[in-house]
């Protein structure tokens with residue numbers, strides 16, 4: 641038996657780590673952590689886990705210190721654009737968590753009327769390559785000031801006129817007297833892998849992990865929906881159900897006018913969806929979570 645193990649890099653603590661641990665847990669994987677907490681082992685599969693600063697993850701994967709990693713698309717694209725690795729890692733898939741935007745933000749008192757307003761201004765950011773690429777695409781000539789952290793305080797300290805920083809709710813910008821004015825990059829957590837070919841053993845572990853991740857992602861939005869409805873409304877309801885294949889239609893004992901409809905909805909089921917279903921004659925609607933789904 642081979643003792644080959646797949647080496648996975650995830651963020652030690654921060655905005656990506658909860659989602660990364662949760663994803664692994666949903667895949668049925670538990671990590672036993674070493675005492676230094678920088679290294680863990682997956683119990684159910686031959687996978688080693690390295691717990692790192694998020695900025696180090698693309699380099700660890702590119703340099704083959706790890707085989708795969710979970711990192712923000714923003715950090716990964718920044719490294720790709722800055723061209724620091726001869727053979728950078730490859731993006732495998734989007735993971736649907738840690739969604740945020742890299743945004744240009746300006747003092748609230750600015751009446752922003754387009755990118756040209758930034759000409760000749762100083763923009764503070766931790767993402768100089770992404771920021772410069774956006775400015776170039778907009779044909780604007782600004783000075784980009786690199787800051788490792790606390791970017792949003794730069795205008796107050798007169799280090800810069802505007803910033804280009806990560807925004808989720810916008811609360812951080814607001815608290816610092818700034819407002820978002822343009823989106824530079826939309827980001828979420830992604831899975832990346834080393835560009836080299838894996839050994840057959842490692843490839844098999846990777847494929848098994850991917851199968852589980854895909855199963856989890858597919859079931860994340862999916863819901864099992866059940867309702868009663870007039871027999872005459874089945875076609876309209878089927879057409880309306882979000883992302884559902886052919887539903888199961890069952891007889892209701894003692895009520896020939898009505899049927900029970902069961903379906904797996906592949907997309908989110910919102911309150912609005914339920915209102916529409918009611919309008920189409922549905923009643924006793926139940927929406928149930930799906931834990932796992934295999935095609």
Ligand SMILES: Nc1ncnc2c1ncn2[C@@H]1O[C@H](COP(=O)(O)OP(=O)(O)OP(=O)(O)O)[C@@H](O)[C@H]1O
Nearest residue numbers: 654655656693694695712714715738739740806808
């Ligand atoms: N407010 C947010 N909401 C959602 N995702 C976010 C948010 N802020 C950052 N992210 C995403 O999570 C990644 C990590 O953010 P975090 O703030 O934990 O980084 P950090 O402080 O640099 O951590 P580290 O100590 O690992 O270097 C970001 O690169 C981005 O992809």
Ligand SMILES: O=P(O)(O)OC[C@H]1O[C@H](OP(=O)(O)OP(=O)(O)O)[C@H](O)[C@@H]1O
Nearest residue numbers: 655789790806807808809810811812813
């Ligand atoms: O738009 P918001 O919802 O306010 O989120 C944006 C903030 O979140 C992140 O920082 P975090 O809170 O993780 O702290 P950090 O800057 O110390 O990493 C990011 O760097 C922004 O500052």
Ligand SMILES: [Mg+2]
Nearest residue numbers: 693694695696
């Ligand atoms: Mg970091």
